[in-house]
Amino acid sequence: MDLIGTDLMNRQRLNMQTIHNGPTLDTDSRPLLDHNFSATEIKEALWSIDDNKAPGLDGFNSKFYKAAWPIISQDVITIIQGFLATGKLLKSWNNTAIIFIPKVSYPSKPVHIQTHLYKTKASLGKDYQPHTTCFVAGRLISHNILLCQDIVKHYSRKGCYSSCLIKVDLRKVYDTKDWSFLHDMLIALNFPLHFIRIIMVCINSTHYSIMLNGSPSKTIKPKRGLRQGGMEYLFHTLMRTSSHEDFKFHPRCRKLRLNHLSFTDLMFFCKGTSNLFSCSVKVSNPSLPLQIAQEVLLPLGSLPFPYSIPLNFKRISAADCDVLVDNMTSRIRSWYAKNLSYAARVQLVTSILMSISSYCCELFIFPKTVIKKVNLICRFYLSHASDNNPSPGNIGWKHICCLKKGGGLGVRNLETWNLVAVGKLAWHV
Template sequence: MDEKEIRKSLFSVDSNKSPRQDGFFSQFFKKYWTTIKGDLCAAVPAFFKIGVLFKQANTTMLALIPKKQVVQSIMDYRPIAYCTVFYKTVSKILCGRLKPLLPSIVGKEQGAFVEGRCIFENIMLTQSLIKGYGQQGIEFSNPVSNIDNGMHNFNLVRYLGVPLNEGKLNNPIFADLLNKIQNALNHWATHRLSYAGKISLINTVIFRFEQYWCATLLIPKGVIKLITKFCINFLWNSGEGTRKLIMKSWASCCFPYKEGGFNIKEILTWNKSILCKWIWAIDNKSESTWSQCDLIYNIKATGFWTMQIKPHHSESWRGILYVRNELITRARDIENARTILNSCVKARKLKLHLLYDQFREKGNRVT
């Protein structure tokens, strides 16, 4: 183990994390690296030599963050662990050394833990299975794990928090998402927040609610319209419930700062950008379980770029094919569409912010 490996692990720790119980955060170690590197480069190899982490470095403080306004049980809290920087540095070195071994240890069916795999693939695969079972008239008296108890109708069940539905997507299916966003905004509306604070909340917390769903489904325009309405009311209403003057259209709020906007992600455009990663994965012949299964079940001999939307396709697949068609229309032909996707690849990864920039409405640059 050399200084380079230790430094790489330390500098990969987020500098903005809260200080730990010893009072030090990673930014301190980074700023004074030349001073402390001798001690750290002696302590880290010592752990790997004796296999024991001394108590002061192995002590972790837990903070309980409420998930909802009214807390009734311990299950209503989200535990956050505050580990020491030394502990994180050692952990990252261990992870880095295990990383090349994991693909041979973790089965292909597992959608997490291995670089390049995505937990959303399991949702996509389950969506296709549910659609296939529904067409064959198969029902289950006991749904699989992670599906809400007592819901035996496929129109109601969820898997990993995302609804599984064999029929057409509609607003009631997204009631849980809409309620979470509305409740969060109603809670924050009681605080005297500046416009900058409100924009920050919309850009971070609200956006996280949406992103999990956007990764596997093309969100109906009616649902997007409601979420946008919630955000507009939250942004321009005062804490006393009175409405202030709307100084910008929502479309201009979604422009980047350089175009006079607030850099808020427009939901439908971001949704399409995320779904493009599945198009890119298929086009690049991904070896994931989801890609291989759909290659046999959905794509078959017709080819992905020319296949038509069929009745047996799940809502996830319909969303992907809809976005594919729009991408081809925008690019004017298939080859140009593939060129657009490949132009957004950096270091063998599809960069969604570059794709979003391809899809979004453009404003006038502010000088």
């Protein structure tokens, strides 16, 4: 509640000189943001929303609006055009329900549900092109991590050029964004005042309700934070940065024209020089990293650091995997009070404990000591409902890892799974 329900105090003001050095909205483009949308454009925006999108609190999804369009079309068009002309928005339009939907056995992220009238309004003016998507056909998310690891591992070499890497937590960037900062930025970038008013009404009218047992809770009124819908603009901005005359590519990235990667965090690469775009990690001048970090107002980091897995220029060690072992141990300790049967513990080991390590298994070969620790933790919990009980169990671990049709319990053999998962990467080469 404190994260989104309080104003950001003592916010640093904009540096207008820096903003004016970059691109701003030109005079010819300003009228395009103030033009009235026609009935055809509003209909196209509604039809661009998938029929299977979750309905809002009113229970209506886009399929309902499409089916009833001959009856309700005039009312919908009048309401949307009226908002765009006056900037007045009904409170019920921007009411978002936060709910856990069990798409998987153990959901870990909430789903935000909005009314489809608001979604239709938000879709106006969008130009969906193949290059705007964040997903690339034929690639895996893990490829970003492997590529970043391949870049970082050269930092330990003597002949490595001055290199720079900036890591940005995207969740914090969006969740802590102050609304007054957005308002000041839109004005500084020369956006029309009426357009700014519409944007700020959409943001300021946001309120949330948490669905508990099918009933909405008391309304939560946020004071800051943005929905993560502007990723395409961020990535296009980063791509334009690579065309700047002062920008210099990170070593080994010029041919690919690679300057950023995005997964849970945003990774930005460039050459380690003292200019606006750099925050150095590996440079020849010892005093330069601190100088660059102060210039871009970012703390100076060090390797290794987490990016789904620990990124390091050295080989992954057992100490780098301690976080994985600690996660499994803490999960077991949360189950102590449940007094589960042996069959229930088998299910938890196969579906939860092994799944914690499954993602890392696809990225690198585990050290032998880590595989041994993970197997011991699973064996201790399966046999004794504990995370540290060295007494032997009734069944050997090798027999437990056999298939059920072979007399085992179907628990995954971590060492074999690790080799197979990493070997699968060869199919994508």
